[in-house]
Amino acid sequence: MLAEPDVLICDEITTALDAGSTALVTAEITRLREESGMAVLWIGHDLTLVERLADDLVVLDTGRVVESGDRATVLASPAADTTRLLLRSRDLAAATHQ
Structure with missing residues (x-):
């Protein structure tokens, strides 16, 4: 995130996580997307x-x-x-x- 990418690729990033961890990770990525304006490619x-x-x-x-x-x-x-x-x-x- 330090490089301020235009696109963040998330390839099955929550597959091995429990529901609580998935919620935290996706909320943080959503927050970062909204703040930075980057696109997120969710693969799953x-x-x-x-x-x-x-x-x-x-x-x-x-x-x-x-x-x-x-x-x-x-x-x-x-x-x-x-x-x-x-x-x-x-x-x-x-x-x-x-």
């Missing part, structure tokens, strides 16, 4: 987290873009099978944790 499979953090989504399948657009549109009306599968996985995980 956790749609619950992505839904909270991203403005736009790009869904990849075997390295190829299968869908992209603003978060609300992609999540509300997924066009790609991969996106629908990720959403079903998210919903199943949420249902088992209730």
